[in-house]
Amino acid sequence: MTTTSTDTKSGGGARVHVQRFGTFLSGMIMPNIAAFIAWGLITAFFIPTGWTPNESIAKMVGPMIVYLLPLLIANTGGRMVYGVRGGVIATIATMGVIVGSEIPMFIGAMLVGPLSAYLLKKLDGLWAGKIRPGFEMLVDNFSSGILGAILALAAFFGIAPVVTAFSTALEGGVNWLVANHLLPLASILVEPGKVLFLNNAINHGVFTPIGVQQVAESGKSVLFLIEANPGPGLGILLAFTFFGVGLARASAPGAIIIQFLGGIHEIYFPYVLMKPMLILAAIGGGMTGVAINVAFQTGLRAPASPGSIFAVLLQTAPDSYVGVILSVIGSAAVSFLIASVILRSSRKRDLENGEDGDLSAAVSKTEAMKGKSSSVLSGLAAAGTTDAAAAAAAGHQLSNIVFACDAGMGSSAMGASVLRNKIKKAGLTGITVTNQAIANLDGTADLVITHQDLTARAQQKSPASVHVSVSNFMNSPKYDEVVDLLQSKADSEATL
Amino acid sequence: MTAQILELINVVADGTAATKDEAIREAGELLVAAGAVTQAYVDSMFDREASVSTYMGNFLAIPHGTNEAKESILHSALSLVRYDTPIDWDGNPVRFAVGIAGLNNEHLAILSKIAIVFSDEDEVEKLIDAADAGEMYSLLEEVNAE
Numbered sequence: 174m175t176t177t178s179t180d181t182k183s184g185g186g187a188r189v190h191v192q193r194f195g196t197f198l199s200g201m202i203m204p205n206i207a208a209f210i211a212w213g214l215i216t217a218f219f220i221p222t223g224w225t226p227n228e229s230i231a232k233m234v235g236p237m238i239v240y241l242l243p244l245l246i247a248n249t250g251g252r253m254v255y256g257v258r259g260g261v262i263a264t265i266a267t268m269g270v271i272v273g274s275e276i277p278m279f280i281g282a283m284l285v286g287p288l289s290a291y292l293l294k295k296l297d298g299l300w301a302g303k304i305r306p307g308f309e310m311l312v313d314n315f316s317s318g319i320l321g322a323i324l325a326l327a328a329f330f331g332i333a334p335v336v337t338a339f340s341t342a343l344e345g346g347v348n349w350l351v352a353n354h355l356l357p358l359a360s361i362l363v364e365p366g367k368v369l370f371l372n373n374a375i376n377h378g379v380f381t382p383i384g385v386q387q388v389a390e391s392g393k394s395v396l397f398l399i400e401a402n403p404g405p406g407l408g409i410l411l412a413f414t415f416f417g418v419g420l421a422r423a424s425a426p427g428a429i430i431i432q433f434l435g436g437i438h439e440i441y442f443p444y445v446l447m448k449p450m451l452i453l454a455a456i457g458g459g460m461t462g463v464a465i466n467v468a469f470q471t472g473l474r475a476p477a478s479p480g481s482i483f484a485v486l487l488q489t490a491p492d493s494y495v496g497v498i499l500s501v502i503g504s505a506a507v508s509f510l511i512a513s514v515i516l517r518s519s520r521k522r523d524l525e526n527g528e529d530g531d532l533s534a535a536v537s538k539t540e541a542m543k544g545k546s547s548s549v550l551s552g553l554a555a556a557g558t559t560d561a562a563a564a565a566a567a568g569h570q571l572s573n574i575v576f577a578c579d580a581g582m583g584s585s586a587m588g589a590s591v592l593r594n595k596i597k598k599a600g601l602t603g604i605t606v607t608n609q610a611i612a613n614l615d616g617t618a619d620l621v622i623t624h625q626d627l628t629a630r631a632q633q634k635s636p637a638s639v640h641v642s643v644s645n646f647m648n649s650p651k652y653d654e655v656v657d658l659l660q661s662k663a664d665s666e667a668t669l
Numbered sequence: 670m671t672a673q674i675l676e677l678i679n680v681v682a683d684g685t686a687a688t689k690d691e692a693i694r695e696a697g698e699l700l701v702a703a704g705a706v707t708q709a710y711v712d713s714m715f716d717r718e719a720s721v722s723t724y725m726g727n728f729l730a731i732p733h734g735t736n737e738a739k740e741s742i743l744h745s746a747l748s749l750v751r752y753d754t755p756i757d758w759d760g761n762p763v764r765f766a767v768g769i770a771g772l773n774n775e776h777l778a779i780l781s782k783i784a785i786v787f788s789d790e791d792e793v794e795k796l797i798d799a800a801d802a803g804e805m806y807s808l809l810e811e812v813n814a815e
Contacts, residue, residue, distance in 0.1 A: 306781055307774035579717065583733040583769045583780070584725060590781030591788040608777075610736050626721045645726030647788050 201250040201283055208245050209381075212237045213475025213488055216388070224491070238385060243271055243278045247286030255603055256572030256619070258297075258317055259290030265321035269328030274337045279382035281328075281336040289324045293317055294603050302597040306590070309605055356395070356467055360459030363400055365452055367438065368445045376400035381476045393472035393490035398462065401473075401480035404501040405458030406441040407433045408508030409451055413444055416516040436481025450515045458508025462500040469496025571639075571659055575618035576608040577631050585609065588622060588646040595656050601663055620655070674779045675747040675809070679703055680802040684750035684766070689758050693718060693732040696748050696768030705746030706734070706770045713738030714768075722759040728797075729787045730758050733769035745775040747783075751796070751805065764797060782809060 212234070219230040244264050251263025263286035270281035296316060304312050350356040380396040387394035410432060413425035421444060431440045445451045466472065471493035477484040482501065489497045574592065578585035585608035593606040611627060614634040623631040625642040632640050643649040679699050686692035697711030713734035717723065724730045734741065748768035755762035767783060769776060786792045786809060799805045 306777035579720060579736060583731045583771070584723060586771075586774075586777050586780050587725060587731065587784035587787075590777075590784035593781075594785050594788070612736065624721055647726035647729055647784070649726070 197253065197287075201246050201253065201286070204249050205242065205245040208237075208242055209476055212242060216474060220392075238389065239278075240271060242385075243267060243282035246279065247282040247289075250283060250286035251290035254287045254290035255294040257617075258313070258572065259287075259293060262293045262317050262321045262324065263287065263289045265289070266324035266328050269325035269330075270333045270336060273329040273333030278333075278336065279385065281332065283382075284336065285324075285328050285332055289321070292324065293320055296320055298602040301602045302593065306586070309607055313605070356399075357460040357463040359399055360456050360463055364405065364455040364459045367400060368442045368452060368455065376476070376480075384473075384476065387472075388474055393474050393493060395463070395466045395472040397473040397476050397488065398466055398485070398497065398500065399459070401477040401485065402459065402462045402501060402504055403433045403436065403438070403480050403482055403485065404462050404504030405455045405508040406438055407501075408458050408505040408510075409444060409454055409512045410441055411505070411509045412454070412512030412516055416513050416520060418520060433482055436477075436484055438480050448515065448519070451512055454508040454511035454515065457511045458504040461507040462504030465500040465503050466496055469493070469499070471496030471500070473497070571619045571662060572604050573618050574604060574606045574620045574622065574655075575614065575635075575638075576606065576622050577611045577614055578608070578624060578627060579611060584624065584646050588643070588649075591647060592622070592652050592655065595652055596659065599656050599660055601656070601659050604659060622651070622655075674745055674776050675749065675806075676703070677802065677806050679746065679748040680806045681748075681750040682799065682802040682805060684752045686750075686752065686756065686766075687754070689718070689730075689756060689763075690715070692730070692750070692752070692756050692758075692763070692766045695750055696732050696766045699748035699750070700746055700768050700770050703746050703748070705742065705744050707741045707743070710734045710738050710741035710770060713741065722761075724758045724761045724763065725787070726761075727787050727790060727793050728755070728762060728764035729767065729793075730756075730761075730763045730765070731767045731769055733771070739772065742770045742772050744770075745772045746770050747776055747779060749783075749805065749809075751799075779809075 215230065215237070216234050218225050219227045220234060221228075221231070244267055247263040247267035248260040252260035254263075266289035267278070267282045267285050270278045270285050274281065293316075297313075300312070350359060376399075380399055384394035384396035387396065407429060410425045410429045413421050414429070416422075417425060425444070428440045428444070431437050445455060472490055473485065473488040473493075474490050475488045477488045485497065485501065486494075574589075576585035576589040576592070578588075589606045589608040596604055596606065611623070611631050611634055614621065614631060616635045616637055618635055618638045620641065621631050621635050621638045622641045622643060624646070625644050628640055628642040641651055641655065643651045681695075681699070684692065684695055686695045693714050694711065697706070697714050700706045701708060701711060711734075714732050716738075717733060717735045720735075722730075723732050747770075750766045750768075752764050752766070755764055756766075757763075765787075767780075769780065771777070771780070786796070792808070795808055796805055799808060
């Protein structure tokens with residue numbers, strides 16, 4: 174165990190960066206998985222080679238993969254960088270890449286989306302807080318409209334060819350592995366990456382975009398199975414069930430249900446982290462699964478997400494059931510055998526040490542590995558705010574703050590000025606504070622601040638917003654709470 | 670621009686009102702006298718006050734009309750009255766009443782200056798200590814200059 178912790182420490186800096194990048198990539202994809210599934214289902218049923226071919230319905234397949242999916246990804250990526258405004262400009266600019274190229278622009282969307290949002294954030298920063306009150310909407314709309322048009326043109330002429338070339342090169346690399354029967358070697362990189370919680374980044378960041386293109390060409394792709402195959406994890410958990418000790422052994426059967434049937438692979442990562450040798454079992458299992466699929470020329474027609482056996486079978490191409498099922502069984506068997514040998518060889522020592530398999534330590538290590546994004550957010554709710562609304566705000570975008578009062582003429586305007594002043598002094602950018610009459614609330618505000626007597630009415634008008642009540646507009650401690658919240662949010666986002 | 674909204678003539682250093690209602694009337698009459706609003710607007714200021722208090726904190730209240738009464742506004746204007754004896758404003762002590770008539774957000778620039786001044790207790794102290802309306806006016810002007 175000592176060696177492991179040293180390893181973790183020395184590789185920490187780079188790993189944290191890679192993982193943050195991975196978190197960011199998967200953060201762009203994960204919220205849109207539903208759209209991928211919908212597209213996968215429509216494709217599976219209605220394309221000419223599908224289960225129930227239907228030419229007119231199948232017309233959706235093309236536009237969905239060319240426009241819908243990349244634009245959704247771009248919008249999500251833009252939102253992650255700069256809220257709703259970021260999402261809009263990311264979507265505008267990504268149209269340039271899409272129209273400027275021949276292939277589905279997933280990588281282009283993942284690149285141009287966040288970049289456009291970042292540029293808008295910088296542009297807004299130039300005149301943040303300097304716009305005369307009442308003109309913010311005008312300036313905001315035209316600045317992002319003009320920048321959006323420019324970025325779409327730039328993407329059309331400049332980025333699309335680069336992304337096409339990059340995408341071709343990456344595809345070439347994978348194709349090279351395929352042509353030389355070396356694709357199983359990918360598992361040597363994929364399995365350790367998975368256990369470090371780069372699973373979603375690897376699957377959705379690398380394999381999904383290329384795989385989707387393969388599907389467009391040949392109706393299926395083996396790439397969807399390289400990471401999502403639940404076999405290797407199943408084998409490791411089975412080995413713990415039979416040869417593990419203590420808590421690890423007792424919990425493994427339950428983990429199997431969550432991992433194999435539920436598709437949440439994360440559940441087995443702690444078991445590998447507490448016995449790092451087990452990564453060999455995962456690699457062995459993974460390579461076996463890939464090798465079987467390559468041999469049978471089998472694949473999935475869409476990403477299996479989550480990587481549950483049900484999702485895998487649902488997305489299996491009609492001609493591929495034998496190979497895919499064998500690959501799951503084979504990979505589970507191989508990883509089970511290797512893991513069993515490793516566990517048995519160390520079993521006596523583990524029992525003597527009274528080590529409960531060290532699961533609780535490994536679990537906490539896993540949580541640390543998972544990076545700060547989630548823990549920071551939950552900690553943020555606890556830090557410095559006593560307000561339930563502010564706590565609820567922890568998971569929200571908070572770039573559009575609206576003060577509302579009855580007429581939108583007096584108190585809300587003054588409250589907005591005071592808060593805007595505080596935000597400016599705190600050096601925060603990318604946040605707009607405006608004021609409105611409650612009657613004019615349109616539900617788009619992230620955070621609505623009202624006098625305590627008016628909060629109930631404001632909640633009715635803008636139910637999706639976070640609401641904060643104040644009793645004193647000039648000197649409310651709530652303002653400092655809001656600024657603290659924004660500050661810590663900005664800090665945590667800046668580290669992404 | 671800001672000078673047109675809040676004119677020195679509408680800044681009063683020694684208000685005569687002793688109750689909240691009198692103070693609202695005093696603020697309203699200054700706006701009427703400035704030709705900014707009709708008498709109907711002053712009435713709506715009481716309606717507005719009845720729904721939710723316009724007490725803002727830090728000795729400041731901002732009596733103004735309702736959303737519906739915006740038709741009674743002829744042009745945007747502000748008035749500022751200081752009281753030596755705190756007025757009981759729904760249980761809160763008020764030393765300053767800012768009467769507001771705002772159209773098309775023209776008054777927001779100066780109102781936001783006032784807000785920032787009043788959010789700083791040291792600045793409020795300076796306003797309380799100001800010798801006359803002229804000094805009060807220039808304290809707000811200083812903020813304008815920043």
